[in-house]
Amino acid sequence: MILLKNAEQISLMREAGRITGEALELGGEAVREGVTTKHLDDIIHDYIVKCGATPSFLGYSGFPGSACISVNDQIIHGIPSKDKVLREGDIVKIDVGACKKGFHGDAARTIAVGKISDEAKQLIEATRTSFFRAVDVIRAAYEAGGECRIGDIGHAVESYVNKFGYSVVRKYVGHGVGHNLHESPDVPNYGTPGRGPRVISGMTIAIEPMVNIGSGDVRELDDGWTVITVDHSLSAHYENSVALTPDGVEILTLVK
Numbered sequence: 379m380i381l382l383k384n385a386e387q388i389s390l391m392r393e394a395g396r397i398t399g400e401a402l403e404l405g406g407e408a409v410r411e412g413v414t415t416k417h418l419d420d421i422i423h424d425y426i427v428k429c430g431a432t433p434s435f436l437g438y439s440g441f442p443g444s445a446c447i448s449v450n451d452q453i454i455h456g457i458p459s460k461d462k463v464l465r466e467g468d469i470v471k472i473d474v475g476a477c478k479k480g481f482h483g484d485a486a487r488t489i490a491v492g493k494i495s496d497e498a499k500q501l502i503e504a505t506r507t508s509f510f511r512a513v514d515v516i517r518a519a520y521e522a523g524g525e526c527r528i529g530d531i532g533h534a535v536e537s538y539v540n541k542f543g544y545s546v547v548r549k550y551v552g553h554g555v556g557h558n559l560h561e562s563p564d565v566p567n568y569g570t571p572g573r574g575p576r577v578i579s580g581m582t583i584a585i586e587p588m589v590n591i592g593s594g595d596v597r598e599l600d601d602g603w604t605v606i607t608v609d610h611s612l613s614a615h616y617e618n619s620v621a622l623t624p625d626g627v628e629i630l631t632l633v634k
Contacts, residue, residue: 380554380562382580388621388628390481391556391582394431395619395630398476398483401425403633405445405474409489411466415447418472419458426476434475434482434559441603446473446486448604453547453588453596453613455603466492469502471615475559482559484584485631486617497591498612504542505589505614508535508567512585513620516577517627526577532569535587545594547613550605552586555619579624586617 383391405422423444426433433444441457448456448471449464456462456471464470473486488502512534519526536546552565563575567587577583592611599606607613619630 380575380581381556382578383556383582383621384580385623387481387556388582388623390479391483391619391621392630394476394478394481395483395485397426397429397431397478398474398485398619399631399633400429401476402472402474402485402487402631405472406487406489409464409470409491411464411492413464414460415449415456415458415462415464415470416460418447419443419445422472422474429476429478431476431478434477434484435473438559444474447471448473448615450612451607451610453590453605453607454550454615455605457601457603464491467494469494469498469612469614471613473615473617477559480557482555483619483631484555484559484617485619486586486615488614488616500542501544501589501591501612501614504539504544505587506616508538508587508589509585509616509618511535511538512587513627513629516622519577520626527572528563528565528574528577529569530571531577531585532566533571536568539587539589545590545592547588547590547594547596549596550588552584552617554582555584556582577622579622581622582619582630584617584619586615588613588615
């Protein structure tokens with residue numbers, strides 16, 4: 379069941395989204411060669427708690443960190459570690475959630491460690507742009523008084539990144555977000571235009587392109603969390619929590 383939010387609930391989600399975005403921004407600013415992923419996690423945890431919120435991921439189904447921090451061929455759900463030291467040329471995916479007054483924000487970014495390859499730069503930018511292509515599809519439907527469906531969102535992401543020869547991850551998808559970190563509907567990064575649930579006012583969803591340079595095939599490591607590309611190709615991730623309101627589309631976790 380899709381849980382629609384009223385104006386008061388979306389206002390609460392703005393606060394959770396702001397904290398999420400700011401914590402993610404702080405973590406990203408600390409990315410540099412020689413830093414451990416645990417250090418980034420500590421920065422994110424401390425900021426969320428300072429804001430009177432709770433890290434959404436900490437303890438979620440037993441996850442041991444406040445952020446998922448995944449490096450290079452790791453796609454999502456990387457466990458922060460004192461033993462994982464960032465190196466020049468790495469790309470780091472930081473995924474953050476914060477819960478305040480019963481509502482969650484969820485957002486992710488891919489960040490360069492120092493100088494990275496042109497190939498990695500293009501992957502990061504294409505993944506980011508694919509998110510905004512999806513948002514543009516929703517906005518265009520709103521402004522035209524037309525209809526947007528979940529399949530339109532996924533098609534916008536996949537059709538854009540396919541132009542670069544990239545693959546989207548199909549095993550893991552975006553989702554509704556709100557009272558719970560993960561709610562209906564699923565929001566895949568692939569789809570058929572005009573198919574799937576209608577995107578309507580009151581919906582709050584996390585749109586999160588996960589894009590691989592190589593194959594879209596993935597596997598989970600023995601730690602029970604970290605997901606990597608089967609061919610060990612680079613992967614990028616970009617996510618925001620998005621609210622559909624009577625006034626249009628609002629990105630709740632984007633720091634201005």
